[in-house]
Amino acid sequence: MLKPHLQELCVCRSILDDALIRDFLRFLENPEATSHTYRFIAGLIEKSEELGLAGNVLRAYFLHVLAQRENTFSRTLEQSDGNIGKSLYNAFVRDMEILSDIFQELPSTMLPTDLLDNYTPTKKRTTEMLAFLHEQMKDAASAQDTANAFLTFYQRYGCGEISSCKAFSWNEKTHALQGIRHFEAPPLTDIIGYERQKKQLTDNTEAFLKDRPANNVLLIGARGTGKSSAVKALVHEYHRQGLRLVQLTKAQLGELPRILAALRKFPSKHFILFLDDLSFEEFETDYKFLKSAIEGGVEARPKNVLIYATSNRRHLIKESWRDREQAADELYRQDSMNETISLSDRFGLIITFLSPDQEQYLAIISHYLKKENIRLTPEDLRILAHRWELEHSGRSGRTAQQFVVHYLGQMRK
Structure with a gap:
């Protein structure tokens, strides 16, 4: 019976924190203990049904964990914008050699059953990301081939939620990005009309993805005209090119410094900070955080971040006639007016969506x-x-x- 030496993993050691892989380790340490053996088999069947894993499900599950759980190799690759040192690469190849039995042999060579050799789940579900990884692994004949397959995968998708999710929210308790699992991003073709507006939006976004100069964008116009859908559709179109959406609420603007610091750690990805239906009452001052993030703060906004916002108002800070009457008594009335319109002026591209005819x-x-x-x-x-x-x-x-x-x-x- 084959017995992979998983405890010798170095670069990918984080996979040993996975609960099911820990059960596999217990089985390897004491294969005669029936309880450990069948607890692992039961757990793998459960994961196969939950995740839609098919075929050699021991291999499929290890690939899933390596794709989802960050490790030293994937993290360094991300933070160095797709580059990796020779020593770390060699250490990763060594880990792939340790895992070679998992990737190349059937589960029945390690486990007392052939149930997992060619498993068919009730609902087979393969994400684009895992389909790409399986394709890269298809012709891997050596540990170096396997390492190169993961290198290509991590360069394209990253690791963890940043690879599997198109959109994120911000968790204020953990100060971390949180993937939105059920994010609906319509294709741009579902937004009928507004061809000029869509072209402005896609041209700006494509320039951003190619690391050319690009503007923060404010989409304004009548309610229900597709402003928010147009921004979400960008992720549908450009997710493969590394575009991700981070949806924020107005109440989270005070978190912008932390959010920008978090996004700076993913230089190979491009993020749109999305503020939907944005507007401020005259007594609200959180807009100053947004002004600073767009332009004028001491710390520069990361090059891989743009801010896209939608609003029904051309001027995002509400101003009434009463405000103007009160401002008439001010010595520097023009200063008050400038403050009111200064936020929307920070957006380099303003796109107007009119009601359809x-x-x-x-x-x-x-x-x-x-x-x-x-x-x-x-x-x-x-x-x-x-x-x-x-x-x-x-x-x-x-x-x-x-x-x-x-x-x-x-x-x-």
Whole structure:
């Protein structure tokens, strides 16, 4: 019976902290103990069903853990922007040699069952990331080939949540990024119309991804016109090129220094800090954190970070006529006005989304109905959509989608 010497791992030693791999170690240390053996087998079957792992599931699980759990090699590769020292590379190759039995042999050569040699889970689920890793590993015939497969994988995707998640939130308790597992990022083709606005947004984002000069972006306009969807769609389009989204709330602006410090540790990735539906009342002062992060702070914003925000207001800080009347008594009234508009002026690119006209509104509805294989006659579409528009809050992409949801729900009774 094969017995991999996992305790000799150095660079990838963090995988030994995984609970299921610890059970595997207990089995290796005492293979005669039936309880250790079958607890591990049961745990691996459970993980196979949970993660959708198929085939040689011992190998598949070890690949999953190596992809998800940060190690010295992956962390150094990330922080050195894709480069690695010769000594660390050689140490990593040594670890791959230790793991070679796991990668090349069937589980039945180590375990008293062939259940895990070619397992078929109830629902097979392979993420793009793991599919890429399996493809890289397909022709690996040596420890060096395996090391090079992981090198290519880590350079492209990174490690841990930064590799598997497209979007993140900020956990204020742990002061760390937290992956959003069920993030819906629509394709840009689902945003009908606004071709000029989409091109402005994609041109700026592509320049950012190529490390060329790019602007922070403010998307303004009527509610429901697709501003937020357009920003989220960027991650759908450019995730493979290393783009990630970090969604922040207005209340988290005071955390910006910590957030920027955290993102600086991932120089091979590009991050959009996304502030949705942003606006400030005149008594709120958190906007000063945002001003400082965009431009003017003592510590420079990392080159791999841009700020994209959406708002229904052109000027993000609310100003009333009463404010102007009170400002008239000020000696330096112009200074007060400059402070009010200074935040939106910090965004180098301002993109305006206007409410759709009737033709565009009908095109949006038609597009989403066609995705469901439904085609209405132009006259029926016009009558039903116009009635919905009158009964709701006017024409917008949002009301168009709400009409489609309503129509599908009624049709499928």
